[in-house]
Amino acid sequence: MFNDDNVVVGLEIGTHKICAAVGEMNDDGSVNIIGMGQSKSNGVRKGEICDPEKVEIELRTAMDTAEKMANAELRNVFLGVSGGHVRGFNNRGNHTVLSSEHEISEEDVQDVIRNAKAINLAAEDTVIHAVRQNFYVDGQEYLASPLGICGSQLAVDMHVIHGKATRFQNAIRLVRATQLEVNEIVFNGLASALALLTAEQKEIGALVIDIGAGTTEYVVYADNAIRFSGVLAVGGDHVTNDIAFGVKISLSRAENLKREYGSALVRADAKGQVVNVTSDVGQVIKSVNIEHMQRIMSLRLEELFQIILGDLEKAGLTNYLRAGIFLTGGGSKVPGIEHLAERIFQMNVSHGHAAGIGGITSALDDPQFATALGLVKYGSMKQYQRGARRGLVHRVQDIFGRFWQRD
Amino acid sequence: MEHLEQNLLPPVAEKTTIKIFGVGDAGVKMLAELGTPEFAAAGLVAVNTDPASLQASRAPIKYHIENKLLRGLGSGGDAERSRALAEEQFTALKSECADCTVIFILAGLGGGAGSGISPVLARAARETGALVLALVTMPFESEGNHRGQQAQHSLEHLKAAADGVICLAGDNIFGLVDENTSILEFFNVADRLLLDGLRGIWQLLQRRGIIQVHFGDLCALLRDRHSENCFAFVEASGAARSREVVEKILSHPLLDKGRALADSGGVLINITAGRDLTMAEINRVMTEIKRQCGRAQTIMGAAVDNTLGDRLCVTIIAARPHALPKVEDTARLATPGGRHSISGNSSTLPATPILTGTRPRRPGAKPVQGQLPLNVVSRGRFDKSEPTLHQGEDLDVPTFLRRGVALN
Numbered sequence: 001m002f003n004d005d006n007v008v009v010g011l012e013i014g015t016h017k018i019c020a021a022v023g024e025m026n027d028d029g030s031v032n033i034i035g036m037g038q039s040k041s042n043g044v045r046k047g048e049i050c051d052p053e054k055v056e057i058e059l060r061t062a063m064d065t066a067e068k069m070a071n072a073e074l075r076n077v078f079l080g081v082s083g084g085h086v087r088g089f090n091n092r093g094n095h096t097v098l099s100s101e102h103e104i105s106e107e108d109v110q111d112v113i114r115n116a117k118a119i120n121l122a123a124e125d126t127v128i129h130a131v132r133q134n135f136y137v138d139g140q141e142y143l144a145s146p147l148g149i150c151g152s153q154l155a156v157d158m159h160v161i162h163g164k165a166t167r168f169q170n171a172i173r174l175v176r177a178t179q180l181e182v183n184e185i186v187f188n189g190l191a192s193a194l195a196l197l198t199a200e201q202k203e204i205g206a207l208v209i210d211i212g213a214g215t216t217e218y219v220v221y222a223d224n225a226i227r228f229s230g231v232l233a234v235g236g237d238h239v240t241n242d243i244a245f246g247v248k249i250s251l252s253r254a255e256n257l258k259r260e261y262g263s264a265l266v267r268a269d270a271k272g273q274v275v276n277v278t279s280d281v282g283q284v285i286k287s288v289n290i291e292h293m294q295r296i297m298s299l300r301l302e303e304l305f306q307i308i309l310g311d312l313e314k315a316g317l318t319n320y321l322r323a324g325i326f327l328t329g330g331g332s333k334v335p336g337i338e339h340l341a342e343r344i345f346q347m348n349v350s351h352g353h354a355a356g357i358g359g360i361t362s363a364l365d366d367p368q369f370a371t372a373l374g375l376v377k378y379g380s381m382k383q384y385q386r387g388a389r390r391g392l393v394h395r396v397q398d399i400f401g402r403f404w405q406r407d
Numbered sequence: 408m409e410h411l412e413q414n415l416l417p418p419v420a421e422k423t424t425i426k427i428f429g430v431g432d433a434g435v436k437m438l439a440e441l442g443t444p445e446f447a448a449a450g451l452v453a454v455n456t457d458p459a460s461l462q463a464s465r466a467p468i469k470y471h472i473e474n475k476l477l478r479g480l481g482s483g484g485d486a487e488r489s490r491a492l493a494e495e496q497f498t499a500l501k502s503e504c505a506d507c508t509v510i511f512i513l514a515g516l517g518g519g520a521g522s523g524i525s526p527v528l529a530r531a532a533r534e535t536g537a538l539v540l541a542l543v544t545m546p547f548e549s550e551g552n553h554r555g556q557q558a559q560h561s562l563e564h565l566k567a568a569a570d571g572v573i574c575l576a577g578d579n580i581f582g583l584v585d586e587n588t589s590i591l592e593f594f595n596v597a598d599r600l601l602l603d604g605l606r607g608i609w610q611l612l613q614r615r616g617i618i619q620v621h622f623g624d625l626c627a628l629l630r631d632r633h634s635e636n637c638f639a640f641v642e643a644s645g646a647a648r649s650r651e652v653v654e655k656i657l658s659h660p661l662l663d664k665g666r667a668l669a670d671s672g673g674v675l676i677n678i679t680a681g682r683d684l685t686m687a688e689i690n691r692v693m694t695e696i697k698r699q700c701g702r703a704q705t706i707m708g709a710a711v712d713n714t715l716g717d718r719l720c721v722t723i724i725a726a727r728p729h730a731l732p733k734v735e736d737t738a739r740l741a742t743p744g745g746r747h748s749i750s751g752n753s754s755t756l757p758a759t760p761i762l763t764g765t766r767p768r769r770p771g772a773k774p775v776q777g778q779l780p781l782n783v784v785s786r787g788r789f790d791k792s793e794p795t796l797h798q799g800e801d802l803d804v805p806t807f808l809r810r811g812v813a814l815n
Binding site: 045046048050084232233234237238240241242244245246251289292295296299300302303307 | 787788791806808814
């Protein structure tokens with residue numbers, strides 16, 4: 001058995017699957033994945049729980065598998081949340097430095113952060129993350145803390161991600177019902193970005209698009225901070241649904257067709273290609289024109305990218321993405337999707353791979369696990385910070401201990 | 408020179424000649440109430456299939472619609488039979504209506520004669536060029552389905568034929584009387600309500616007002632609307648009479664407690680009182696009514712009548728917005744001779760289009776954008792979830808459908 005403090009669990013209740021990743025934290029803060037459990041999800045639509053009973057059963061299955069694989073008792077989870085109601089925006093807080101020397105003190109920094117966090121939200125909304133971006137001292141930008149610098153006006157930019165409190169509550173209550181404790185709720189998009197991006201990519205600017213089954217999250221990192229985030233309740237399910245509607249077959253058959261013949265662009269060899277959809281006993285139900293199917297998929301994904309591009313343009317961030325665009329999530333496994341995205345964004349697009357996490361086998365390096373891995377990474381970072389703070393006490397105790405021992 | 412000048416003067420308009428027709432048993436009974444000197448100038452005509460009812464009537468002109476089929480027993484509650492009889496006598500009815508400017512038809516719908524004859528009579532009257540107003544009562548719910556349907560059917564035809572129909576649903580009167588009212592009194596109340604309305608319009612046409620409501624105004628308001636109109640006649644006396652009158656209007660059951668005003672397309676208001684009528688009173692009444700009417704066109708009239716004493720009488724006619732499909736109007740305009748083009752055969756009257764859309768919008772109900780069932784695209788898997796809206800588009804609907812991409 002491991003020390004519980006070192007075990008970090010990321011739990012994603014997704015539209016397609018429920019996935020729990022277990023990580024073991026090393027002393028230096030790096031993390032190894034030691035277990036993974038997943039189960040098919042049937043009670044979630046567009047990232048939001050709609051059938052709690054089903055989800056609870058599936059959640060237990062996933063957690064059981066993860067526990068067995070990690071050989072650890074899992075008690076706390078970092079829960080990933082998403083849904084069309086989640087929004088992100090930037091907010092600036094101002095503070096006037098009042099000390100006689102105009103030297104910025106720790107109190108000033110705390111005050112300006114508090115001001116930036118004071119946001120006018122609707123009563124039902126709650127803030128999930130308030131991520132600090134840059135400080136400004138008298139208009140001059142500071143990337144790190146401006147502690148000790150002289151100035152009269154202190155400002156800070158915050159990226160605030162918020163959503164409907166009741167919807168988050170539903171997910172939290174469900175997890176608690178399985179005797180698990182929720183450490184924190186984390187925005188799925190943020191988790192995916194953490195899993196994929198290296199420090200350098202965060203510095204020079206990157207966009208992560210996580211196409212899930214029910215939702216698509218997108219997060220922009222630049223200058224080591226989140227600049228932009230958003231959720232669109234459109235995902236792989238929509239692609240499947242479009243196919244089912246367009247070629248008039250059932251959803252499960254559409255899903256199979258998508259996996260087998262899907263493409264984000266209409267391929268040249270698909271022209272005139274016809275595939276017979278057969279029933280369980282081998283009887284031909286329907287002949288499906290693959291070209292039509294690929295066009296349906298292409299239109300849907302193109303629209304999805306265009307909406308994201310529109311949002312980026314509105315935020316004026318298209319020139320900040322020097323590292324390019326990284327795709328992830330189960331919905332991004334469609335062949336040719338990078339080419340489609342490149343055509344729309346006019347930028348480098350590639351599939352992201354989980355970075356900075358140890359113990360990942362090739363089986364885990366799959367776009368659909370990015371969020372769960374990112375949740376573990378987020379958790380380990382939080383845990384490490386907390387540990388570092390407590391570690392100081394430990395160290396003092398150690399010193400004193402030695403001191404007494406010497407006596 | 409003098410001679411020439413006289414010629415230049417327009418001829419003085421003839422005084423409006425009015426005829427009031429009571430049709431069917433109920434109509435004939437209502438006519439009996441009009442035997443007062445007030446209505447002396449009007450020609451009263453009783454029309455019925457039942458000879459017994461006509462015999463009891465004191466109307467100066469009685470018109471018995473009869474043929475051998477009926478064997479002197481009346482129409483037996485069959486509207487279709489009396490309608491056929493009236494059609495037979497169409498020319499006779501028309502000549503009866505000749506040279507009139509306004510024709511009132513009083514009838515109780517639901518029975519045989521009233522329901523059958525009134526629409527035909529209205530058509531005959533309109534063909535002579537008169538303004539035709541029908542004041543009718545509807546049967547009570549408890550009188551049974553058959554009478555109700557017959558009345559409804561007749562009402563639709565009447566609306567198509569007459570310029571305006573003022574309709575009093577029997578069940579509305581329940582609001583006016585208490586439990587212990589005897590049946591005789593009850594029917595008196597109903598008759599009185601209709602007659603009050605008639606009296607109001609009558610006074611409007613007969614009296615020379617200070618602010619005159621012209622016959623043309625009335626025509627403009629009612630003619631060709633073919634819709635159900637609301638009317639009310641209220642009076643009050645005493646120091647606070649203007650306020651009382653407004654209160655009465657706003658709680659009048661025939662105006663749907665004032666809500667009918669909000670729904671109307673045009674409102675005619677006539678205020679009559681004795682010599683002590685003040686402009687402030689007129690103003691107070693009008694502001695209140697105007698506030699209720701919203702954007703409806705209002706026509707106001709005021710008159711002084713010494714016989715009223717200290718009573719203040721207000722007549723309101725609220726016309727519902729155009730309800731009839733335009734097709735009928737254009738058809739009439741297209742044929743030379745204007746409104747005379749309606750053929751004598753009632754079967755050519757479009758009964759179905761009148762039925763649609765004539766229902767007044769429920770007052771207070773918010774207008775809801777309807778959706779044609781044809782255009783509904785199944786949202787498939789997302790049927791029960793919250794729609795994903797982006798710039799007014801429902802993203803759950805397949806993209807290729809929204810963009811109209813043909814897959815062939």
